[in-house]
Amino acid sequence: MNVVFAIIAVVTIAAGVAAMSLRNLVHCALALTVAFAGLAAAYLQLGAQFVGFTQILVYIGAVAILIVFAILLTRGSEPAQQPIISSGWIAGVAVAVIVLAVLVYAIGKSSIRDSKVPPAAEVTVRQIGDALMNKFVLPLEVVGLLLTAALIGAVIIAMKEEKK
C-alpha cells in the first residue's frame, strides 16, 4: 500500500461518510460526487485509464447532475429539521453487518484466494473496443436496445397529452 492509495482511500471514505451524515441534501450529493471522483482516482491508480475516465464522465458528468436535479425538482433544498440518527438505523446496521458477514464468508471460501494473480496486462482502449464489438457485441446491443426503450418511454411520459 503506497501513499497515493492511502490518500485516495481516506478522501473517498471521508466523502462517503459525509454523504451519509450531512444534514443538507445538496451537500450530501456534492460529497457523493467527491466519493465518485475518489473511485475514479483509484481506478486510474490501478492503471485502468478507460474505466477511470468513464467513471468521471458517467458518474460526475451525468449521475451526480441527475441526483442534484432530482433533489431540486422533488423537494425543498432546506436542511431537514429532525435528527439524522433515528430508530431506522438499527435495522440498517443489522442489514449491513449481515451483508458484510456473507461477503466475508463467500470470499473466504472461494477459490480466488488460492489462485495466483496473473501479471496485469497493459489494456489499451483498442482492446476494449475489440472486445465490445466482437466478443460481447450481443450484450452491448441488448443494453443499447434497453436504454433506447427507456429513453422513448421517458419521452412518452413527458409528452403533452393531445386534447380531444
Place this chain on the structure above:
Amino acid sequence: MDDSLDQIFVTLNHWLTGYAPVGWQPFVSAVISIAGIIAVFASLFAVTTVLERKGLGRIQNRYGPNRVGPFGFLQPAADGIKALIKEDVVPRAADQVVHFLAPLATVIPAFLVYAVLPIGRNMVLVDYDAGALFFFAVGAGTELSVFMAGWSSRNKYSLLGAMRAIAQMISYEIPLILSAVTVFMIVGSLSTTKIVEAQAGYHWFGLPNWFVVTPWGFAGFILFMIAATAETNRSPFDLPEGESEIIAGYYIEYSGFKFALFFLGEYLGLFAISGLGITLFLGGWHAPFAFLEWVPSWFWFFAKLQVLIAVFIWIRGTLPRLRMDQLMNFAWKFMLPMALINIITAAVWHFMQPGYQRWLVGAAMVVGPYILLGRGLMEGKKLEKRTYQFAE
C-alpha cells in the same frame, strides 16, 4: 526544416531540467511544463479579453477600450488589479463553503484539460492512450461547478441560470462527443497525439490531409464548433447568463476576484475546446501547405487557435440570443440526428475505396440529411415580416 526553432521549448525544458538533481528530474520537468501552460494560456486570456471587446466594439460601431496603455492593451492589467482590490461580497443567506468552492471547481478542470492537448511537435504534457476521453471527462466536471455556483448563492436568478446552463450543457455534450467520435473511428485511437499524426501529409491540389477536408470531417467540424459554443455558454447560446432576462445567471452573487476566476474559467474552456477542435479536425500543429513546413509547429497551433477565437468573437457580435425552446429543438431535432448520420457517413467513407466516388457518396450523405432536417425543423412555422405593437 529547422528543428532547433521547432523544438526550442522542448530543448529549453531539457536544459532547465538538467540542473535539477537526478531523482527530481521528472518532477521538475512536469512543473516547468505546467508553469508554461498556465502562463501562456492565462496571458492569452488577457489578450483575448481586449481583442474581444475591441472586436465587438468595431462590430457595434463604437471604439471599445482604448485608454489604458497603447491602444488600450493594458486594460486587462487594470481589470485584474480592480478585481483584486474589490470587496468580496458574500450574501448572508449563501452557503459559504460551496460558494467559495464553486469558482475553484470551474478553473481547475479548465486548466486540467490542457494536459492532453498537443500544442506542438513533442509538446504534449501527458500522452494518454485515452487522451480525448480524459478531455471530455474532465470537461464534464464544469457542469457541477455551475450548479454549485447557482445553488449556493441562494438567489432565484442564479438558480435559474444554473438550471439553464446544466440543461444546455447536457444537451449539447451529446452532439459534441458524437461529432468527435467520427475522428476516433477513422483514426482508431483516442490518443490526441495519434490523431494529429494521422492528419500529416498532403493530398491532391496541395490540400492538407486534415479531417476537415472530407465530407464527414467538414460536417463534424461544424457540428463540433456549434456544440462547443453552447458548451462554453457563449453567444448565441448565452442563455445561462442572459443579462437582459436573468441579470447574470449563476454568477450574479460573485464579486471581486471570484468573478474574475469564473471569467478566466470560461475563456480557458473556450481555448481548450477550440484546441481540441484543432486537434481533431484542423490537423493539430501541422502546417496548412507543404511549402510552409519550415514554420515551427507551435506557431501553427496558436495561429489556428487565434483564427477560431476570431470566429467566436465574430459570431458573438453577429447572432442574437436563442430562446430556450429553440435551443432545445436545435440540439435534439437537428444536431443529434445530424451527428448520428455523420457517424454512418464516416463508416461508409472508411470502407469505400479512395477515389471520387466516396467523395460523392459522402457529400450526398451530408447534404441530403442537412436539407431534410432543416426543412423538418421549419415545418409548421410561418416566417413573415414581424409587426410590432408599439414600435412602428
